[in-house]
Amino acid sequence: MQQDERGEPVTIVDIARQAGVSIKTVSRVINREEGVGASTRARVQALVDKLGYRPNVSARSLSSRRSYLIGVIFMRVGAYHYVGEVQVGAMRACRRAGYHLVVEQAQPPEAVGGVQGFADVLRDARFDGVVLTPPTCDDREVLAAIEAAGLPYVRIAPHREFERSPYVFMDDRQAALEQTLRLWDMGHRRIAFIDGPDDHGSAARRREGYVAALRERGVEPRPDWIAKGQFLSLSGFDAAETLLRLPEPPTAIFAANDEMAVGVLAAAVKHGLSVPRDLSVVGFDDTPAAEAAWPRLTTIHQPTAEMAEAAVEMLIQGFGDERHRARVAVRQLDYRHMSRDSAAPPRDVSDRQG
């Protein structure tokens, strides 16, 4: 299909010759440019379809200076689920527009080049744009390298310098606020929070939501009910241990991500607590771990793939480009509360009710 009788791939010249037009006209047709008569266009298009012609990307990028490549940059690939979702979404948008998705790691530990090596990679690859995810999207060196390379970029859920580039986000604070309120309204009064690492802006915003919710109910959040975590299961376990050993232990624990919530579940097991009867646990993100945990985790669904998809769309539509930066483009997506099995009214309340 994609080859002529001599086994050579079909080129624009073949189409032009067979259609009896110039290559420029073929170029106009395949790029949906105007200035071609309807009948000519139809004839060329038919030939394109028949011969299965696909323009050569290298040739096209050489002359048009576009690579049809979008990059996703990661620092450490630790949060596999997140990274995977980002890629799925980004790929979706790429494919729709005939782009391809290249994954790149900023400063892999073994790279001698460090940031310089990364800058080289950026220039080599000739991306039409890159999408950045937390925490990379707030890394000064990475941003500097990307800007030095003159690459348009869109960030996902950035944490600061919001005017620096277009970005996509969801309202973590509001989501956390509502989640906390839900626990409160179930009857919980001793609600603890497990925080995330400092370089993740979303963790901070989720904590703000937690704090705001308590204040909204007229309670000042107690510092010893906010435990530090690292977004890792084990850190959730440790944090929960600390919380559960408190003289007045919480009846509900809100972990800033699902992974830590799973750790809390494990700690509950160790302490002989039944979830949600003795302890309510809620997470954030709605990763597969949430669905797979036992009991299934009540959490908040973060539209990760959709955010990445939106980011790539913005890139392809030309936001992310400097000429648009006067007023930075922003897109907000919605979260969803996932009520599953790990949260319920506290025992004393349910006893009273039962």
Next chain:
Amino acid sequence: MQQDERGEPVTIVDIARQAGVSIKTVSRVINREEGVGASTRARVQALVDKLGYRPNVSARSLSSRRSYLIGVIFMRVGAYHYVGEVQVGAMRACRRAGYHLVVEQAQPPEAVGGVQGFADVLRDARFDGVVLTPPTCDDREVLAAIEAAGLPYVRIAPHREFERSPYVFMDDRQAALEQTLRLWDMGHRRIAFIDGPDDHGSAARRREGYVAALRERGVEPRPDWIAKGQFLSLSGFDAAETLLRLPEPPTAIFAANDEMAVGVLAAAVKHGLSVPRDLSVVGFDDTPAAEAAWPRLTTIHQPTAEMAEAAVEMLIQGFGDERHRARVAVRQLDYRHMSRDSAAPPRDVSDRQG
């Protein structure tokens, strides 16, 4: 650095002019071809370094017909950790050789084109080669599409048709055999196995290892001690439930992957069994979940990143290409037993010992 005084990127012409040589000579130097005098080479190289010249990938691929792009193909991105590790390894090899890694999804559900659409994508992208992981690497349609596009490819842990392409693998069967033997030698005599899905060859090979180990100890494996699983946590949970309800329940459960092993852990909790005191649980793969589980999972480390790295290396070195296919290239990597906290001698034995 990478731009001249007019803001234009440095090209091979700039280097040639300033070095007082022809562009071909510069080309030879940057490609490390022979046939350039030492002094000329040094002079050109110095200029390349000074001006920060990087060859234009598009131009280069247009004339050399190489894209410097390696593709990784996934069908469904479900096993995020696996996919992530593959990418990390593949990226490492790519970067060393100046290649870039493109991720592509075969037949995303929403694509109308289906396989045809995927074939188009393959031809568009002009990969120099692709690496395939399970279960995609055994998918007939995907393989056909890739071969139709004339792309070299290397498979990771393929399941059948071993002569069809070069591949990288580890000895799942032997690893599982040893793991089972370890349980046996701890004193376990009632060892159950949770199988994986049928389209995953590694699952079958792990089961074979389990069976072979028992036979090696003179025992015929009992069919009701081999439960079906789907490589998902929940399926491990369900399988464990079945196993634990058996009139003669196992004292050790060997799950064909970590995720299911975590499900087993959850089931143990539900049944009031303490791991490893009442039940030993071992997994396979050594994913982060294994380290994060409570208790930490005894498992087998699969060198996923290294396998991907090796696959890309083979691709870049020109294996995977048809002209090498007379005798297919193969590389085997080693596994590692990770003894952690979820396996111990069975209670009756330890009682006797204690």
Next chain:
DNA sequence: TTTCATCGAGACAGCGGTGTCAATAAAATC
């Protein structure tokens, strides 16, 4: 009827490299 836009389409020069082959100089051989 003449003058201009306007539209459709083609000619042609790049884009920045690589591959082929010829040319020249230096070294080796007889």
Next chain:
DNA sequence: GATTTTATTGACACCGCTGTCTCGATGAAA
């Protein structure tokens, strides 16, 4: 010293497409 090799280097034609500019034809306006 003449001739053959061998090591360096360059000239130049592509690779397949896009961008710019030109040109002829057609229909409307003058």
